[in-house]
Amino acid sequence: MKMTGGQIICESLIKEGVEVIFGFPGGAVIPLYDTLLQYPQLRHILVRHEQAAAHAADGYARVTGKVGVCFATSGPGATNLVTGIANAYLDSVPMVAITGQVSRPFIGKDAFQEIDITGITLPITKHNYLVLDPGSLANTIKEAFHIARTGRPGPVLIDVPKDVQEVQADFKYPTKLNLMGYEPTVKGHPAQIKKASKLINEAKRPLIIAGRGVIVSQAYTELKRLAEVAQIPIITTLLGISSFPESHVLNYGWLGMHGMAYANMAVEAADLIIAIGMRFDDRATAKVSAFAPHARVVHIDIDPAEIGKNIRVDVPIVGDVKVVLNILNEQINTIEHMDWIRQLNEWREEHPLLQIRDFDGILPQYIISKIHEVTNGEATIVTGVGQHQMWAAQHYLYDKPNTFVTSGGLGTMGFGLPAAIGAKVGRAKNDIWCIDGDGSFQMTIQELATIAQEKLAIKIAIMHNGYLGMVRQWQDLFYDKRYVATPLSTPDFVKISEAYGISAIRVSHKEDVIPAIERAMNEDGPFLIDFMIEPEENVYPMVPPGGALSEILEEPKNEVEVWLRQSTR
């Protein structure tokens, strides 16, 4: 059947199961947008900045496990997507971004709004395409979705010249793929799995580190089975939070720079690390040379390039986490590690770092724990980047699978609000809380308009400290309190929110915290709370930059000073 390029794109998206597109139009995508009119089953959500389209597609993809889709025009539209694409790339989020391009005769002539977006995104996409032949559009889209969602997921960009969107071509959605160079290894190598099971069966102090790969692979029950049968304590990475219930007896929090002290101590003491769907990021390992000094390492990951990249691995297993765990679990004996568990419990009791101190002002930790209470721990939490992100990770107890959405690899301020839009669209029935910083919030504040226009019942909690807090904390601890460019004057968030048509209140007293959260929950539509928090509160525990996990600082200030004095760094 003959169709225009625009129609072919829409038909193909529908064939791929797409229901929603986040986007922003412009000259080079008008033909594509024009055809959207014929496809009411494709819901288009108009954002206010293309970065938000990519973040929203990202948030949507994370909560649904489906491929997030965003549209943008050529030139500035495409470059505005870049941060969002990079964010998805570093956190392995499946996404297809479709950008308009100038018409074919103009390509390479520095035409109006022409930019080499496939060149720009080469290092931050899993793959990208410039479609010059309308006849190859359908095939390209099929490939793009396949690549985005399989193996280690990631963003794929398709650049479509305006005239390619307009001209007619034969449309028949391909049933087969022809990707010679792409064949992710799904099944782990049996001999390697056997070796791993032997190590696990013999270990005295085994420790599982679960990453986002568990969530991507939806291997929740397989992970739980491994942990329970062999009595192996689990810690997670930041992005692995909610891959395993945090109130489970075998859960010992998460590791890394702001992770729990006892989680980091567990890494230090373990004799076997079973790393599952994670990539030993430097914020997780801290000083690599001092990481898990007594442990052998089994590393299960779908991306062979991650194995041995940062940490020496004894048993590499390349494969899909769920598939590998299923086979591995059959070879695991029922074991007890009571001494090890007792030790970990002791450490947890000795270092109850997540206890919130008595304080008259409003502590962010207190707010987060109350949001947890009022939402019954059932909300999906989406964050910006900074101190508030760490508090949200520490003080909400994540028991439901895949309920923590955060920018880990790129650490993108401004991710929160648009990602919450995507999360709400993907999980309409769930409570979505965006826990944002006053700085991060202002990076994508314009998306309040999108929320209002789409009537998305997102609850926004701003941890308003008047600072770019995380940077201020580093200045406080490591730069003699020279607060250069971190104090932040802010507009009246309540008025701003109301101007966008979203009800809001400010909370300046501790006793108003719970009522405000309850009010937000009772409100049908979106709601914003501007929490005036203790301005110079720092995030603890903290592994100082360059330090080892074991050097984690639990008590504020004085301990840091001692560390700094002793340190030769």
Next chain:
Amino acid sequence: MATAKHTIVALVEDKPGVLAHMASLFRRRGFNIDSIAVGGSELPNLSRMTIVVDGTAIMVEQVRKQLDKVIDVVKVSDITGDDMIARELALIKVKANSSTRSEIIQIVDIFRANIVDVASDSVTIEATGDDEKITSLLHLLRGFGVKEIARTGSIAMTRGNQGALKIVEKISNVRVKRQK
């Protein structure tokens, strides 16, 4: 850790951007590419690349894995340790006059190279061989005054039926699977 020259061979789909993508993976890590040669392979629509880089074994292995992740790269291996044949072609234009010409011809003969063009004040020599041979030939010719050099960079394959041949097997397997 010590760096060494590594010879990496890759089969890639003939698509725009592959070369740039591969080069960027080296650039990002501060590798200097000694040479890169691209040409046809035994399979239609697939090009064969030979890349020679200097780096530590660990770094090169990391890049090799990254190269392998590029969708249009069908197969890539580091054949450095293998028993391999590496050749490059060089064109060398050397100053020559009636008194030096015969000496130059002698050197060219010893190296089993050819003279492919003769002008009043120069000769152009075509030489094939491994890096070492070309370099020693150049060394001897420098004395006469070299006007211009063009080198293709190394192309390489493993000897016998090991190594690089596996690439073909893998591809034909994929082909067979897909036909079913």
